Amino acid sequence: MKLIISVLMGLMGLLTYWVSGPGHAFEIETKNGGSFGVNEVHWGDQLEKYSATIMAPVCEEGICYNVNVVFNWNLIGEFLDYQVQPYDPLTKLDHKPFTLGDYAKLQSILKNHDLVFTGLAADKLVVKAEDTVDGYSGATIEAIKDEVIDGALFTCYTLWHIANGAVVDSIRQHTQRRLDKPTIAKIIGYSSSSAPYYLIEHMSETQFEQNLSEVIGLIKTGKGYFPKNAIEKIPERLFGKKEIQDFLVQNYDSLSYYTQVAALNKLQKVSLQGTLTEKLLTEISDRNSAQNQKIITLIIKTNDASSIQKLMDLLIEKKIKLSESNYRLLQEMKVDRLDSIEKT
Numbered sequence: 001m002k003l004i005i006s007v008l009m010g011l012m013g014l015l016t017y018w019v020s021g022p023g024h025a026f027e028i029e030t031k032n033g034g035s036f037g038v039n040e041v042h043w044g045d046q047l048e049k050y051s052a053t054i055m056a057p058v059c060e061e062g063i064c065y066n067v068n069v070v071f072n073w074n075l076i077g078e079f080l081d082y083q084v085q086p087y088d089p090l091t092k093l094d095h096k097p098f099t100l101g102d103y104a105k106l107q108s109i110l111k112n113h114d115l116v117f118t119g120l121a122a123d124k125l126v127v128k129a130e131d132t133v134d135g136y137s138g139a140t141i142e143a144i145k146d147e148v149i150d151g152a153l154f155t156c157y158t159l160w161h162i163a164n165g166a167v168v169d170s171i172r173q174h175t176q177r178r179l180d181k182p183t184i185a186k187i188i189g190y191s192s193s194s195a196p197y198y199l200i201e202h203m204s205e206t207q208f209e210q211n212l213s214e215v216i217g218l219i220k221t222g223k224g225y226f227p228k229n230a231i232e233k234i235p236e237r238l239f240g241k242k243e244i245q246d247f248l249v250q251n252y253d254s255l256s257y258y259t260q261v262a263a264l265n266k267l268q269k270v271s272l273q274g275t276l277t278e279k280l281l282t283e284i285s286d287r288n289s290a291q292n293q294k295i296i297t298l299i300i301k302t303n304d305a306s307s308i309q310k311l312m313d314l315l316i317e318k319k320i321k322l323s324e325s326n327y328r329l330l331q332e333m334k335v336d337r338l339d340s341i342e343k344t
Contacts, residue, residue, distance in 0.1 A: 077168035092151030117144035200233040240270035264294040
């Protein structure tokens with residue numbers, strides 16, 4: 001069984017090599033004073049993922065040994081999987097080899113960010129006992145027993161912190177320098193909820209413009225706070241583009257209140273197309289909200305006589321008060337019937 005596992009893991013590693021033609025990307029220093037190199041892995045000309053050979057010392061109850069594995073991460077630093085080196089399988093205490101179940105559990109551990117043991121200091125992982133030579137009984141504390149592999153506590157602990165440590169930020173920074181349209185498309189295709197956030201945090205203004213339809217697609221399908229955050233990250237001048245304004249005409253009602261407000265803020269310094277002006281006029285309600293005043297400001301700034309006439313009709317009909325600043329803007333324009341409207 002040990003030989004079969006080794007051969008299978010080795011074949012996976014060889015497949016990675018054939019696909020990749022890896023190139024050195026950067027070096028990561030580890031807490032024990034060592035380091036490991038991280039390589040780019042390519043599929044043809046496309047950056048596919050990152051890979052590193054990890055050789056880390058691990059000590060379990062006074063028994064020390066090296067683990068020798070290959071780690072893989074996606075383009076935003078999320079751990080993907082690992083391969084064991086050929087003829088060098090992972091072992092537990094007393095050199096007991098990992099079972100297939102242990103390998104599967106380790107994969108699950110390395111991808112999990114909700115584990116108790118990963119947030120503990122190493123000396124808090126085992127039960128302390130003053131009558132032992134090294135001060136520790138070696139017994140795993142009860143709270144984390146189910147989270148780790150029996151007999152491989154510190155292997156799990158060491159590898160998790162390597163897989164999810166400093167390398168993550170380094171990968172994210174490296175990918176940012178390599179961002180192009182194919183790479184952005186690949187990241188958009190990830191099922192990870194972190195991928196859209198990574199893109200809006202790391203794309204340049206030019207990249208936002210080149211991938212505007214894709215970003216709008218992410219907003220349409222985005223959950224939670226993402227649509228609002230994306231609207232806030234899109235450069236202001238792009239809100240003058242027909243593509244975004246058409247999106248707002250078609251989707252404004254389905255956006256959350258805070259996403260709508262974020263969009264209204266971004267529209268303040270661009271020209272509105274007629275269809276968006278008409279849409280926003282329908283959003284003015286009899287509630288004296290901050291959103292009302294933002295929309296009113298936008299309509300006034302269009303300086304379109306027909307739109308302003310419709311605005312006045314709505315304000316009078318629904319008895320909507322004007323903010324001091326909007327009242328002054330209409331005063332300066334010498335708009336008729338302004339004396340029929342109250343100020344807040």
